[in-house]
Amino acid sequence: MTALLEVRGLKMHYGTVKGDVKAVDDVSFSLEAGESLGIAGESGCGKTSVALALMKLQPGNAKFLGGSITLDGMNVLALDDEKIRREVRWKRISMVPQAAMNALNPVFTVKDQIIEAILTHEDVSEKEAEKRTLELLKRVGIDPSRAGNYPHEFSGGMKQRAMIAMALACNPEIVIADEPTTALDVIVQAQVLKVIKTLQRDLGLSMILISHDLSVVAETCERTVIMYAGSIVENTSTVEMFRHPLHPYSVGLIGAFPKLTGERKRLESITGNPPNLLDPPPGCRFHPRCPHARDVCTRIVPPLLETHENHMVACHMVNRHPEYR
Amino acid sequence: MSERLVRVEGLVKHFPVHMSLLDSLLRREVPMVKAVDGVSFTIKSGEIFGLVGESGCGKTTTGRAVIRLIEPTSGHVLFDGVDVDELPRGEVKAYRREMQIIFQDPFESLNPKMTIYELVAEPLEIHGIGAGDEERRALISEALNEVQLIPPEEFLFRYPHELSGGQRQRVAIARVLILKPRFVVADEPVSMLDVSIRTEVLNLMLDIREKLGLTILFITHDLAIARYMSDDIGVMYLGKLIECGGTHDVLDDPDHPYTQALMAAVPVPDAERRRGDLPIRGETPQPINVPPGCRFHPRCPYAFDRCKVEEPPLVEVEPGHAAACFLQDEFHAGRLKRGRLPEDQAET
Numbered sequence: 208m209t210a211l212l213e214v215r216g217l218k219m220h221y222g223t224v225k226g227d228v229k230a231v232d233d234v235s236f237s238l239e240a241g242e243s244l245g246i247a248g249e250s251g252c253g254k255t256s257v258a259l260a261l262m263k264l265q266p267g268n269a270k271f272l273g274g275s276i277t278l279d280g281m282n283v284l285a286l287d288d289e290k291i292r293r294e295v296r297w298k299r300i301s302m303v304p305q306a307a308m309n310a311l312n313p314v315f316t317v318k319d320q321i322i323e324a325i326l327t328h329e330d331v332s333e334k335e336a337e338k339r340t341l342e343l344l345k346r347v348g349i350d351p352s353r354a355g356n357y358p359h360e361f362s363g364g365m366k367q368r369a370m371i372a373m374a375l376a377c378n379p380e381i382v383i384a385d386e387p388t389t390a391l392d393v394i395v396q397a398q399v400l401k402v403i404k405t406l407q408r409d410l411g412l413s414m415i416l417i418s419h420d421l422s423v424v425a426e427t428c429e430r431t432v433i434m435y436a437g438s439i440v441e442n443t444s445t446v447e448m449f450r451h452p453l454h455p456y457s458v459g460l461i462g463a464f465p466k467l468t469g470e471r472k473r474l475e476s477i478t479g480n481p482p483n484l485l486d487p488p489p490g491c492r493f494h495p496r497c498p499h500a501r502d503v504c505t506r507i508v509p510p511l512l513e514t515h516e517n518h519m520v521a522c523h524m525v526n527r528h529p530e531y532r
Numbered sequence: 533m534s535e536r537l538v539r540v541e542g543l544v545k546h547f548p549v550h551m552s553l554l555d556s557l558l559r560r561e562v563p564m565v566k567a568v569d570g571v572s573f574t575i576k577s578g579e580i581f582g583l584v585g586e587s588g589c590g591k592t593t594t595g596r597a598v599i600r601l602i603e604p605t606s607g608h609v610l611f612d613g614v615d616v617d618e619l620p621r622g623e624v625k626a627y628r629r630e631m632q633i634i635f636q637d638p639f640e641s642l643n644p645k646m647t648i649y650e651l652v653a654e655p656l657e658i659h660g661i662g663a664g665d666e667e668r669r670a671l672i673s674e675a676l677n678e679v680q681l682i683p684p685e686e687f688l689f690r691y692p693h694e695l696s697g698g699q700r701q702r703v704a705i706a707r708v709l710i711l712k713p714r715f716v717v718a719d720e721p722v723s724m725l726d727v728s729i730r731t732e733v734l735n736l737m738l739d740i741r742e743k744l745g746l747t748i749l750f751i752t753h754d755l756a757i758a759r760y761m762s763d764d765i766g767v768m769y770l771g772k773l774i775e776c777g778g779t780h781d782v783l784d785d786p787d788h789p790y791t792q793a794l795m796a797a798v799p800v801p802d803a804e805r806r807r808g809d810l811p812i813r814g815e816t817p818q819p820i821n822v823p824p825g826c827r828f829h830p831r832c833p834y835a836f837d838r839c840k841v842e843e844p845p846l847v848e849v850e851p852g853h854a855a856a857c858f859l860q861d862e863f864h865a866g867r868l869k870r871g872r873l874p875e876d877q878a879e880t
Contacts, residue, residue: 249726249727249728250726362815363815364815392586392587392753392815392816393586393753393755393794393797393798394586394793394794394797394812394815395815396797396799397796397797397798397799398813400799419726419727420799421727421801422798422799422800422801422802423799425799425800425801425802426799426800449801449802459728460727460728461801463727463728463730463731464727464756464801465734465756465757465759465760466756466759466760466800467755467756467759467783467795467798467800468784468800471759471760473735473738474731474734474735474760475731476728476729476731476732476735477728477731478732480696480698480699480729481726481728
């Protein structure tokens with residue numbers, strides 16, 4: 208089976224006055240139909256850049272230097288803007304943006320904004336669009352009687368639900384959720400994550416969830432990708448990732464989360480800081496912070512290889528780690 | 533030194549809501565945001581007290597009122613047995629030196645036009661510490677060493693924008709430590725930092741506490757961090773402390789339904805743990821319209837008639853562990869299951 212979405216060797220840099228920011232460097236992953244994939248990493252690791260590239264919504268100073276994004280056999284990067292707008296965005300891939308609080312237009316009702324999205328992309332009557340809007344709102348847990356409200360009359364959690372409903376307006380195959388719960392409090396976050404999980408399962412959606420919070424990914428996605436400084440360092444099933452992380456960065460990142468149950472142990476931190484992507488270190492970008500780094504790591508970029516079944520790691524030293532089986 | 537360094541008694545802070553001219557001409561009653569509405573707790577000397585709750589619960593206002601950055605509407609804060617409010621003006625500054633705060637955002641809290649040297653020297657100037665440049669420089673180097681900005685000479689003449697977020701927060705901590713305070717309020721000190729950086733700052737704070745015997749009020753929205761840092765913990769909801777006690781007692785066996793709901797809602801980095809259904813719905817109401825009775829009752833699956841009219845007091849369920857719920861003894865004795873819906877509502 209070929210994957211629904213296939214990203215191969217994607218390389219995207221941002222041109223700035225100080226030089227090129229190597230934000231996405233040789234990123235490859237695939238998404239099967241109906242699968243939920245989580246992309247986790249710290250700020251500046253390139254996870255949002257990847258998401259924007261998938262819809263060709265990258266900022267003006269972005270440069271594609273290589274790679275391909277194939278959606279169901281169609282090369283997205285080769286399509287012109289008009290074609291992408293008409294055929295891909297919303298209808299095939301849609302996005303729940305970061306900071307959904309500010310993504311709604313304050314002077315239109317929530318209902319009208321969703322109807323507008325449907326009418327722009329599909330040839331349906333206004334009545335039909337309204338009917339679909341109310342159904343969508345119901346699905347995400349908003350009472351249809353509130354549909355005529357303005358965004359300021361919604362709480363934070365409701366705005367986020369409305370954004371999810373809007374992302375689903377044109378029945379997309381793939382939904383990209385970029386930090387969908389970052390601004391929410393923990394109880395509301397749990398409610399919204401539950402809505403996302405239920406929808407993904409019920410509608411058979413393929414989903415990419417982007418988060419800096421590993422625990423959000425752990426609870427929501429079947430597969431987890433961890434990014435560091437513009438590259439993927441590890442890609443495996445979520446269960447495997449948390450049970451047997453192999454890349455030293457993944458190990459460090461997972462170990463850096465304090466536990467909510469069990470014994471209190473001193474957390475081990477990863478020393479140093481993430482690199483400046485204007486001038487990333489040569490070889491493995493993690494080597495200056497890595498406890499296992501050897502000479503080879505400073506010279507050669509480690510490829511992302513399937514070292515175990517269904518478990519891909521980009522590390523020269525992977526078979527020397529104590530975690531390696 | 534008394535064993536209880538900080539004692540907060542009935543702390544209240546209400547903010548008036550801005551009113552239009554018309555409203556005031558018509559002499560409408562000024563609505564009040566009841567940010568903190570009667571909070572009492574004590575912090576033992578040398579301990580870290582974690583204050584947790586969701587945004588808008590009043591934890592930051594409490595922290596600021598405790599060190600008198602804002603004037604409380606009523607209530608007392610006793611520092612080492614002394615009510616700071618009753619001190620003559622001249623003596624307040626000496627107490628100020630002993631009570632310091634670390635702010636949330638090291639990108640905002642450091643003046644971008646000052647060098648690290650100037651930033652760390654500023655508190656010395658304010659409090660007139662250190663005779664000459666020589667002595668100040670030594671104190672500054674010592675403070676930077678303390679927060680692991682090593683070697684200090686390499687940082688002295690840099691500007692905040694040249695440092696990473698974690699390093700900036702260390703500078704903020706150095707600014708506090710240089711005054712040798714006994715009590716520090718840390719208001720979400722790591723929420724702006726990435727995970728890999730965050731751990732270093734947390735461990736640094738634990739080490740400093742150990743070494744200097746600092747007493748810390750640690751404010752956070754993150755229960756896992758609170759659990760990692762705190763000896764005692766207090767949970768706030770809509771301006772009230774609804775549960776407090778030893779960290780393990782409160783978080784491992786929560787006796788207030790809100791604490792139980794918080795614990796159930798926190799996602800954990802463990803793909804194999806699946807939580808049950810959340811016992812509560814809805815979102816926190818605005819602190820302008822605080823519900824009557826128990827302020828949690830509209831969202832509480834266990835609420836019954838009494839909760840709607842009477843406010844449950846914060847009373848002990850076991851020595852050193854108090855909660856403000858009429859059913860706390862039922863939870864504590866195991867007659868009601870924690871974090872699960874009562875039987876008759878289970879189907880909804």
